[in-house]
Amino acid sequence: MNALYRWPATDATELHRARFARVEETMRAQRVDALLLVGPDHIRYATDFRAHLTNESEWFAALVWRDGTAQVFLPYIDETITAPYPELPWVTEVIPVASWSAATANPKTWVRAVGGAIAAGGSRLRIGVDSVDHGLLSGLAEHTSGVEFVAVGTELHRIRREKHPIEVTLLDAVSRVNAGAMEAALAAARVGGTDHDVLAAAMAFQQAAGVEFVTHSVCNLRNGTGDWFAGGRRFAEGDPFFFDIGCYGPGGYASDAGRTGFVGEPREEHLEAYEHLRTAHRIAQELAVPGARASTLLAACNEYLEGHGLGRTPYAIGHGVGLRICELPTLFSPGLMDEDVTLIEGEVIALEPETTVVVDGIETVLKIEDNFVVEAHGLRQLTVVPGADEFVAH
Amino acid sequence: MNALYRWPATDATELHRARFARVEETMRAQRVDALLLVGPDHIRYATDFRAHLTNESEWFAALVWRDGTAQVFLPYIDETITAPYPELPWVTEVIPVASWSAATANPKTWVRAVGGAIAAGGSRLRIGVDSVDHGLLSGLAEHTSGVEFVAVGTELHRIRREKHPIEVTLLDAVSRVNAGAMEAALAAARVGGTDHDVLAAAMAFQQAAGVEFVTHSVCNLRNGTGDWFAGGRRFAEGDPFFFDIGCYGPGGYASDAGRTGFVGEPREEHLEAYEHLRTAHRIAQELAVPGARASTLLAACNEYLEGHGLGRTPYAIGHGVGLRICELPTLFSPGLMDEDVTLIEGEVIALEPETTVVVDGIETVLKIEDNFVVEAHGLRQLTVVPGADEFVAH
Numbered sequence: 190m191n192a193l194y195r196w197p198a199t200d201a202t203e204l205h206r207a208r209f210a211r212v213e214e215t216m217r218a219q220r221v222d223a224l225l226l227v228g229p230d231h232i233r234y235a236t237d238f239r240a241h242l243t244n245e246s247e248w249f250a251a252l253v254w255r256d257g258t259a260q261v262f263l264p265y266i267d268e269t270i271t272a273p274y275p276e277l278p279w280v281t282e283v284i285p286v287a288s289w290s291a292a293t294a295n296p297k298t299w300v301r302a303v304g305g306a307i308a309a310g311g312s313r314l315r316i317g318v319d320s321v322d323h324g325l326l327s328g329l330a331e332h333t334s335g336v337e338f339v340a341v342g343t344e345l346h347r348i349r350r351e352k353h354p355i356e357v358t359l360l361d362a363v364s365r366v367n368a369g370a371m372e373a374a375l376a377a378a379r380v381g382g383t384d385h386d387v388l389a390a391a392m393a394f395q396q397a398a399g400v401e402f403v404t405h406s407v408c409n410l411r412n413g414t415g416d417w418f419a420g421g422r423r424f425a426e427g428d429p430f431f432f433d434i435g436c437y438g439p440g441g442y443a444s445d446a447g448r449t450g451f452v453g454e455p456r457e458e459h460l461e462a463y464e465h466l467r468t469a470h471r472i473a474q475e476l477a478v479p480g481a482r483a484s485t486l487l488a489a490c491n492e493y494l495e496g497h498g499l500g501r502t503p504y505a506i507g508h509g510v511g512l513r514i515c516e517l518p519t520l521f522s523p524g525l526m527d528e529d530v531t532l533i534e535g536e537v538i539a540l541e542p543e544t545t546v547v548v549d550g551i552e553t554v555l556k557i558e559d560n561f562v563v564e565a566h567g568l569r570q571l572t573v574v575p576g577a578d579e580f581v582a583h
Numbered sequence: 584m585n586a587l588y589r590w591p592a593t594d595a596t597e598l599h600r601a602r603f604a605r606v607e608e609t610m611r612a613q614r615v616d617a618l619l620l621v622g623p624d625h626i627r628y629a630t631d632f633r634a635h636l637t638n639e640s641e642w643f644a645a646l647v648w649r650d651g652t653a654q655v656f657l658p659y660i661d662e663t664i665t666a667p668y669p670e671l672p673w674v675t676e677v678i679p680v681a682s683w684s685a686a687t688a689n690p691k692t693w694v695r696a697v698g699g700a701i702a703a704g705g706s707r708l709r710i711g712v713d714s715v716d717h718g719l720l721s722g723l724a725e726h727t728s729g730v731e732f733v734a735v736g737t738e739l740h741r742i743r744r745e746k747h748p749i750e751v752t753l754l755d756a757v758s759r760v761n762a763g764a765m766e767a768a769l770a771a772a773r774v775g776g777t778d779h780d781v782l783a784a785a786m787a788f789q790q791a792a793g794v795e796f797v798t799h800s801v802c803n804l805r806n807g808t809g810d811w812f813a814g815g816r817r818f819a820e821g822d823p824f825f826f827d828i829g830c831y832g833p834g835g836y837a838s839d840a841g842r843t844g845f846v847g848e849p850r851e852e853h854l855e856a857y858e859h860l861r862t863a864h865r866i867a868q869e870l871a872v873p874g875a876r877a878s879t880l881l882a883a884c885n886e887y888l889e890g891h892g893l894g895r896t897p898y899a900i901g902h903g904v905g906l907r908i909c910e911l912p913t914l915f916s917p918g919l920m921d922e923d924v925t926l927i928e929g930e931v932i933a934l935e936p937e938t939t940v941v942v943d944g945i946e947t948v949l950k951i952e953d954n955f956v957v958e959a960h961g962l963r964q965l966t967v968v969p970g971a972d973e974f975v976a977h
Contacts, residue, residue: 263809287899297921298919318717320641320716320717323720435637
């Protein structure tokens, strides 16, 4: 059933206030007068503005001041417009930059627009930046003498770890839609069909439900580890496969999840490996309580898998989920992440073990991924298949 | 019909040789020893490596040397692997970074990995960079004393304007698939259905055809200009609407196109405005010959629309299409682009006028977008609906 989902009503004003309070605290701690942001997730968190029109996100920028007002640079206007959005009164103006191109394709135009807004905001400013291109920053430094730029991207990721209850509500809803899309994808796999057909069913479900954006769609049918791209391969009787799909729901909140499936009657050895993968997934889930050390999850999962003669998960077993499908915390091994943090109540994570099994000399990769919120006594799963009553009747 | 497309066979070796020759020339002109790239399009152009797994592209990096060899930094391995891809022998190793996170979420881990590879490559190096985060570059500068970083993003966009014949073949194929998706989307619009349903049909078609990635999917039903997001609105009899959809086909080459549609019997005034929009589109197409000045296209289009009492296109009327849905040239107005270039034979462009018409006090935005290759005597349209024989029988 592809149909519009009944997205929950949430209080946008409260969410904005809660998020900007953290942004403002970061600005104070970093002693910056403003933030110059190009990441759609950072722009959304600080201003609520949806700067994500396509997957090529280097078109937009936002200049956010300590008092919460912001100017947004847009690729689809030809003049500056003041007070453009009644529902976002803190966006004081939108300013044109070159249309339909990465900022670096027309750097002089971009520097003139952004530099002009910075210069109008004061002199000798200290401005926090995320991943603004080196050439653009150099151009701005020339255009606005005395301005100092400091990198704040890492801090902006860190403040988003613990989720506000409204964020959890939005993450819950999109995870349910993504779980519904996974059911649709599993149902679309059939002998003679292709890996692309499975992803098409998932996407159609997500999009019809009313998501903001489909973030990814990979399907591993007879590929190796790390090679997750669909390739027009056709399913044969007994084939194991997995897919990993995601989307942003209303508000820009994400889900990132995956399933292993079988077409027809699976081989005993594949089923057994899959059952071990599920056990490894449960082991990680049971360890994920507030205060648990990030690195312990992957270690326990891999100890179990390797103890049963199966391939280990060769990457982080999980990650945070929020305004990105993948954000902090990173749940990897010491040495392959900056901090071996402890889990905190209220954060939303994905747990995604994979394993590899060799049957008759042929290697098969299996994978599962679900989303959870970390509660006081453990995880609550968010990727739960929604009921028919959660959709709007046509 | 959602089915797998017969993608053309192309010579990957010749394409790599042609693209890297331009990259090498740029490295020489910029006097850099290596490139440190994070943009999936730049990485693909220089190395053929597909560093675009999800829409969140800040996970990968590539260090590309003057001799064409490259190291790629991956988010899904836990150890360095040498000579990982037989089909890409110039990728000498893949090196782990923190999994499933923007590089800025685990900057120390990233700097250690990338800085180690730079230091092993020599001392006192001069390295060209695209949009590497400011904090990461500062970290690298500390980690690798004596290395100088120079911005080369703009140059890397510029060298891609003129397409190699193999690039045109790939752009042609994906444009046809995108044109087929537009037909499917138009056919899915019905009274009582939603704007999301139309996009779901487009995506399912693109994905089943075997595209690499769906880049965007917007649908304007009773929204204003610039507000192109589907919102779960339902079609009523006579409604005009437009959508703008895109995808990357095999090789990462893009199509970006759109259509205006009507549900049921349209109002006379809407049809008339649409006919004027089509005329404005043709006027721009006729001007687009090699040597034509970029700014003349939008000027002529808007002169025509405003002369007929209709709203102007308030953004660039077009842009290049290649390894990005939107790249150089920018076809806007002087002052809103860095250079008012002349069109060159062999480049692939999108032309996308919009107009606004007011009927009974209600404003409606209409839009069309097609993809073309600039040939000696004018444009050849690439967004052509494919025939049934271009798909693989199920």
